[in-house]
Amino acid sequence: MHMQDKKLEVSAIENGTVIDHIPANALFKVISILNLDKMDRQITFGTNFDSKKLGKKAIVKLSDTFFKDKDINKIALVAPQAKLNIIRNYKVVEKKVVEVPEDIIGIAKCMNPKCISNNEKLITRFRVVSRQELRLKCHYCEKITDQEHIEII
Amino acid sequence: MKSKSLVSITDYSKEDYLRIIALAEEFEKMPNQTILSDKVVATLFFEPSTRTRLSFESAVLKLGGKVIGFSDSNSSSVTKGETLYDTIKIVSNYCDLIVMRHPLEGAARFASEITSVPVINAGDGANQHPTQTLLDLYSIAKTQGTLENLTIFMVGDLKYGRTVHSLLMAMSQFQATFHFVSPDELKMPDEYKYYLDCLGLKYTEQKEFGTHIDTADIIYMTRVQKERFSDPIEYERTKNAYVLKNRMLEGTKENMRVLHPLPRVNEIDQDVDVNPKAYYFTQALNGVFIRQAIIASILGLK
Numbered sequence: 001m002h003m004q005d006k007k008l009e010v011s012a013i014e015n016g017t018v019i020d021h022i023p024a025n026a027l028f029k030v031i032s033i034l035n036l037d038k039m040d041r042q043i044t045f046g047t048n049f050d051s052k053k054l055g056k057k058a059i060v061k062l063s064d065t066f067f068k069d070k071d072i073n074k075i076a077l078v079a080p081q082a083k084l085n086i087i088r089n090y091k092v093v094e095k096k097v098v099e100v101p102e103d104i105i106g107i108a109k110c111m112n113p114k115c116i117s118n119n120e121k122l123i124t125r126f127r128v129v130s131r132q133e134l135r136l137k138c139h140y141c142e143k144i145t146d147q148e149h150i151e152i153i
Numbered sequence: 154m155k156s157k158s159l160v161s162i163t164d165y166s167k168e169d170y171l172r173i174i175a176l177a178e179e180f181e182k183m184p185n186q187t188i189l190s191d192k193v194v195a196t197l198f199f200e201p202s203t204r205t206r207l208s209f210e211s212a213v214l215k216l217g218g219k220v221i222g223f224s225d226s227n228s229s230s231v232t233k234g235e236t237l238y239d240t241i242k243i244v245s246n247y248c249d250l251i252v253m254r255h256p257l258e259g260a261a262r263f264a265s266e267i268t269s270v271p272v273i274n275a276g277d278g279a280n281q282h283p284t285q286t287l288l289d290l291y292s293i294a295k296t297q298g299t300l301e302n303l304t305i306f307m308v309g310d311l312k313y314g315r316t317v318h319s320l321l322m323a324m325s326q327f328q329a330t331f332h333f334v335s336p337d338e339l340k341m342p343d344e345y346k347y348y349l350d351c352l353g354l355k356y357t358e359q360k361e362f363g364t365h366i367d368t369a370d371i372i373y374m375t376r377v378q379k380e381r382f383s384d385p386i387e388y389e390r391t392k393n394a395y396v397l398k399n400r401m402l403e404g405t406k407e408n409m410r411v412l413h414p415l416p417r418v419n420e421i422d423q424d425v426d427v428n429p430k431a432y433y434f435t436q437a438l439n440g441v442f443i444r445q446a447i448i449a450s451i452l453g454l455k
Binding site (some may be wrong): 025038039061112114115117120121122140141142143144 | 161235237255256257258259260263264277278279280281346
């Protein structure tokens, strides 16, 4: 089953990017963070595939689309184990893992209801203070939002 | 200094603390000057804090400056639904410096980023109140002759008390030893203990108040508030356990001083007030000099 998935994903597109190992429940967050709903290229989504690591996983295949590291790294918040396969001429030419960036800007919501960012129109900003167990420190209220409470705007 | 504004105590370095303290000493010798005669300072208090506002306004007026502003949001357009963004943008046209207090955390940081006028944070919710910390440092430096290698007891609500957190951050730059005295429900949060661990600084934690305070250079008292307890019975049980009484000061060091950010309720018995080691009222006076120093420094006048 797993092998077939692999085969499917690499053979399906000629040029582009395959994002694998997305937790199934994070697929729609990934779509939202990368603005895939506004993209005009061919995209295939698959979800609820069995995964030893994740239980259920999702895959996104994007034709003729290549991301800059700083853009794709944004999904590390919701899919820290995501792996990227860069496809050229039906072949995987590069594999990448996502990395949590140092600063998270305009993606996550502060969990502190008394934070100004939840009461005034502004772009949220966090510094990543821990990567192992993801912990974000709000630039405004200086409180910590932990992995469990990260909400994507 | 990372920016002109003073929003968080971590905006200032150890050198900044020492420079501001030295300036405050100058102002204490000569508190009435005219260096602010062409300056207008706006005090925007989106929630009331009479003591802090009067301290700032006194600092400005003694230096010949003028003050505009409001003392709670009922007397401003906030009640009409104006955003903080708009209020700050408008007020920036009218003044050279903004002093603001706001019930929401991060409000001062946000304000400092949308105006070219420097902002001093006079308290943003439970987050920061850096001028309080600087006046605490000034009080400690004045009474101890140094900030280095002191032993500091922090007593009461160490979980929610922003003043103790900021003071810990600041004093940790001067090799302080800390003793935390609090009920279990109000213990110093792990992140601050972890911070001290990283710096290799010593600290202890205890529930009982009254023993071992003879090593203290500073006892920093805070209010234990009823609303902080999930269990009202637990509050009744502990409310009198963190009260400082005059007889407890017997045997403490000669140089030891008792500090409190005020207002106090009952955590320092009134019988302590006559003891020369009680310093909290002078501490409040120091607030005027330290605010004069901060304002003069930010406006580039000193």
